[in-house]
Amino acid sequence: MTAPKTLYDKIWDAHVAHESEDGTCLLYIDRHLVHEVTSPQAFEGLRMAGRKVHSPEKTIAVPDHNVPTTAGREDPSQMTEESRIQVEALDKNAREFGVHYYPVSDVRQGIVHIVGPEQGWTLPGMTVVCGDSHTATHGAFGALAHGIGTSEVEHVLATQTLIQKKSKNMKVEITGKLKPGVTAKDITLAVIGETGTGGGTGYVIEYCGEAIRDLSMEGRMTVCNMAIEGGARAGLIAPDETTFEYIKGRPHAPKAGQWEQAMEWWKTLFTDEGAHFDKVVTLKGEEIEPVVTWGTSPEDVLPISGVVPAPESFKGGKVEAAKRAIEYMGLTAGQKLTDIQIDTVFIGSCTNGRIEDLRAAAEILKGKKIKDGMRAMVVPGSGLVRAQAEEEGLADIFKEAGFEWRMAGCSMCLAMNPDQLSEGERCASTSNRNFEGRQGYKGRTHLVSPAMAAAAAITGHLTDVRDLM
Numbered sequence: 001m002t003a004p005k006t007l008y009d010k011i012w013d014a015h016v017a018h019e020s021e022d023g024t025c026l027l028y029i030d031r032h033l034v035h036e037v038t039s040p041q042a043f044e045g046l047r048m049a050g051r052k053v054h055s056p057e058k059t060i061a062v063p064d065h066n067v068p069t070t071a072g073r074e075d076p077s078q079m080t081e082e083s084r085i086q087v088e089a090l091d092k093n094a095r096e097f098g099v100h101y102y103p104v105s106d107v108r109q110g111i112v113h114i115v116g117p118e119q120g121w122t123l124p125g126m127t128v129v130c131g132d133s134h135t136a137t138h139g140a141f142g143a144l145a146h147g148i149g150t151s152e153v154e155h156v157l158a159t160q161t162l163i164q165k166k167s168k169n170m171k172v173e174i175t176g177k178l179k180p181g182v183t184a185k186d187i188t189l190a191v192i193g194e195t196g197t198g199g200g201t202g203y204v205i206e207y208c209g210e211a212i213r214d215l216s217m218e219g220r221m222t223v224c225n226m227a228i229e230g231g232a233r234a235g236l237i238a239p240d241e242t243t244f245e246y247i248k249g250r251p252h253a254p255k256a257g258q259w260e261q262a263m264e265w266w267k268t269l270f271t272d273e274g275a276h277f278d279k280v281v282t283l284k285g286e287e288i289e290p291v292v293t294w295g296t297s298p299e300d301v302l303p304i305s306g307v308v309p310a311p312e313s314f315k316g317g318k319v320e321a322a323k324r325a326i327e328y329m330g331l332t333a334g335q336k337l338t339d340i341q342i343d344t345v346f347i348g349s350c351t352n353g354r355i356e357d358l359r360a361a362a363e364i365l366k367g368k369k370i371k372d373g374m375r376a377m378v379v380p381g382s383g384l385v386r387a388q389a390e391e392e393g394l395a396d397i398f399k400e401a402g403f404e405w406r407m408a409g410c411s412m413c414l415a416m417n418p419d420q421l422s423e424g425e426r427c428a429s430t431s432n433r434n435f436e437g438r439q440g441y442k443g444r445t446h447l448v449s450p451a452m453a454a455a456a457a458i459t460g461h462l463t464d465v466r467d468l469m
Ligand SMILES: CC(C)[C@H](C(=O)O)[C@@H](O)C(=O)O
Pocket: 037, 038, 065, 131, 132, 133, 134, 147, 414
């Protein structure tokens, strides 16, 4: 009998094309997602070497980071020079090298990590890479998915392989049931609050347990999306009926005839009884509260009922970091989190820009208005999410509440397009990073779930969404 394997071991073993004595491997890559920020030099490298894209049929390109989200955005004059150059380069490269391409004018355009699963490109047991750290999102399907650098993008374009060393196995188990008002975003933030941003360094995380099994595919994507903020190479979840159900019928999913064969492989994708994990973290689902970040690192997580911590309550170098974070965020130690006033709300990003996220926010906003003076925007993760939300009447709920209803893109998640915070503005954001200046120069970010973002938009301060339910 062979030794029991983890899900990660199984996917890894199935993709190793060559292994060197020092353990460095050449991995076969099933899907390569490409966006405009990290690909221009890679394509240019190919061009200069006179090479072609090895597997254009496995390469998917979509502009997302720089694209404006307002009407008339096809007009290049809406972008800064730098943004325009990147978007135009992707357009030229995608067409010239013949890869799958969803330009801004295509309703399927959106954030690469939302478009991939939506179109059925991401499937269980695959290796998926992209020149983007949030590629971890695709791990929700039981795929080994992670970010790569621009020189690796060029390598994958040219060879459909990647040089990698294997990470260690980590298990994150969320037992039991979540309480009402607690979501996948709260799980993933709570895990980072527990492990810290370095807790996953050197590991691939497998998320498991009843609370994970109970999540929809979209919730699972939210969880895996932030594996990277926990420091992990990738995050993954074993596929099950929820996964297969989601995939079936998507444009690039296996068709009738091929489906059964695919399922044979997919059904083997679970961690064997007794397989070894190098690290295990367990959280009780029923103990997770709706959470927010108070500082400038995704690990600065607290239940919404908490107070801004005293820097002295931290250890070692963290004391100084906490002092700086509190100062940057314009807060005082001991201040109740629910007393923090918010002036901007951003609902979107590859963490929380899917239809269920919009439904969750709309559910809270229905028939209500956002606080006077509040700037609030919804940026659907793809054109198809946007269309679906319009069809379901969610767009009307957002607009009637006072939200701006935008076109798809990364938007204020990292402010590479015109959607930015101005100095000192404070945002409740459904994105994944609260770094200094991430959403605009000297802007301040509190990471929350979509329902919590909606609650803050109504009250004008960080709010326990359960008070509005
Ligand atoms: C621009 C891109 C390389 C970057 C990433 O890799 O994550 C961005 O998507 C982000 O979220 O910060």
